[in-house]
């Protein structure tokens with residue numbers, strides 16, 4: 001069995017004149033959580049839908065579990081899909097929806113257990129239209145899991161969820177990851193990708209502008225770590241005297257660190273000099289900072 | 305096509321259907337309400353347009369030609385009474401609601417360029433007498449139209465007395481069954497654009513359900529609902545209004561087949577209409593645009609004999625006409641003579657439409 005469950009080469013999708021996906025390549029290994037990141041309209045959903053087989057591509061090659069999703073009829077039984085704008089029959093309950101899926105997909109999973117896993121057991125007999133947005137999303141996730149699939153496509157699984165529910169979904173995804181499922185996760189929450197994905201690809205305007213582990217991407221694009229100190233005006237001069245580049249904002253000063261260890265040195269010296277400061281925080285650039293910077297740079301380039 | 309997928313969707317759909325009050329209302333309660341309404345309007349009493357007793361006191365090519373034309377309209381079954389018989393007595397004795405007397409001077413009047421008077425007699429309530437008069441007059445208008453250079457020469461007068469014995473309800477039961485089948489189309493016209501917009505078809509496709517399985521499951525479900533609502537309809541017609549329909553195993557089975565063919569037609573039509581309407585407004589426009597002309601032009605609620613000839617011609621191209629006609633002939637008259645043609649017309653048009661709908665209808669995202 002090949003290590004790659006998904007392989008995408010030179011994928012292009014045009015909607016009339018609009019090139020939504022403009023020649024992208026990536027692959028996902030078995031048991032890997034791979035995350036597609038990117039601003040609105042980057043082409044993430046389009047890409048995912050092509051992999052699911054619900055949308056035809058304009059050109060390029062795509063294989064999912066060794067098959068072409070555009071042609072295969074049997075692939076769907078091995079996939080679990082939570083689409084971005086999940087919706088279901090208004091008058092059907094979660095139990096009915098899951099029972100239907102279980103039967104058509106020929107699976108023998110336990111409906112009750114899955115409902116418990118996504119924390120929807122209390123609403124198991126409530127018609128879809130009476131579920132809250134987050135509960136609907138949970139049903140969508142449960143439906144994606146009902147056939148114990150090898151590959152899952154989760155298109156923004158936590159959007160619209162409250163922080164606790166989001167953490168719960170993360171737990172569910174962690175669990176799927178432990179079971180060795182391969183997952184393609186698209187999200188706007190970069191912390192989510194950082195936490196769950198082994199590898200991420202950043203998409204913008206139909207192109208993948210960078211990919212790798214979250215660490216690698218941060219390493220490649222981050223400028224420096226920063227030390228942020230709140231205190232009186234003297235602090236700025238003290239640090240400048242130590243020879244560090246410093247910037248003053250309204251309520252705090254910010255030091256760009258060449259080396260993370262410099263932080264200890266600065267803080268120690270401030271203590272020694274009995275400087276008047278309230279607190280300090282060390283800021284490492286997150287994937288989110290890098291993301292915003294990368295996407296922002298491209299926008300600026302184009303504006304010029 | 306997998307039977308297990310069809311049954312899985314059938315179950316899903318049926319459960320959600322029974323949770324929808326409006327669906328139940330339109331499928332079951334509404335036709336019954338319509339029947340009660342018609343019952344009130346027509347007074348529950350009525351005519352059986354089945355038989356028209358004719359006494360021809362002026363036998364000639366002209367008068368027999370007129371009788372033949374009435375016969376060809378299919379709206380009455382002609383029963384010729386001997387010239388020697390006493391028409392008035394015959395009417396009373398047999399509770400005849402419609403009898404046509406062609407007086408002795410009829411032929412000579414026509415041939416001398418005058419008008420040919422005919423008299424409609426019978427024992428019926430004013431409503432029934434009026435209905436009979438309207439229908440027969442409609443037929444005669446058409447006959448006039450076909451007699452070259454002799455327009456408006458056939459004149460019908462009435463002399464109806466007494467109260468009726470048979471029931472109007474007989475006449476509108478097939479129309480109401482037609483109406484219940486039309487609701488299937490409405491279900492589709494609303495469901496298809498809604499499921500497309502909400503991407504529920506896409507969600508179905510993730511379950512491995514196919515478009516054809518979905519269509520079949522829908523038809524089976526609608527058929528079950530139609531059997532349910534039509535049985536209720538017929539039972540109420542019989543128990544409340546004393547309808548006298550021809551209900552034998554053969555007519556029941558044939559009615560079932562006709563309803564099934566109509567259902568296939570309207571499912572196909574509903575899907576096509578649903579595909580062209582992409583928002584709520586167009587849904588009702590498209591739905592009504594199809595529904596109302598079809599309902600009136602097919603004679604769901606009143607006989608087409610009233611309609612001008614060009615409308616009658618149009619109605620010949622509407623499958624619903626064949627649907628109503630065939631139900632009329634078997635349930636009211638127990639007559640199978642024209643059934644084959646009507647059923648073939650209905651069957652062929654249903655099949656064509658269904659195949660076209662199935663081809664055009666796609667679950668893929670564009």
Ligand SMILES: Nc1ncnc2c1ncn2[C@@H]1O[C@H](COP(=O)(O)OP(=O)(O)OP(=O)(O)O)[C@@H](O)[C@H]1O
Pocket residue numbers: 015018020038039040041042043044045046047084670
């Ligand atoms: N059916 C469609 N027809 C035409 N254009 C479309 C269609 N679907 C998407 N697009 C366009 O293609 C581009 C990519 O859309 P896509 O939904 O793939 O973005 P996305 O990365 O998933 O965005 P988001 O984060 O907002 O979900 C957008 O510019 C969008 O307007």
Ligand SMILES: [Mg+2]
Pocket residue numbers: 044045046084155
């Ligand atoms: Mg998207």
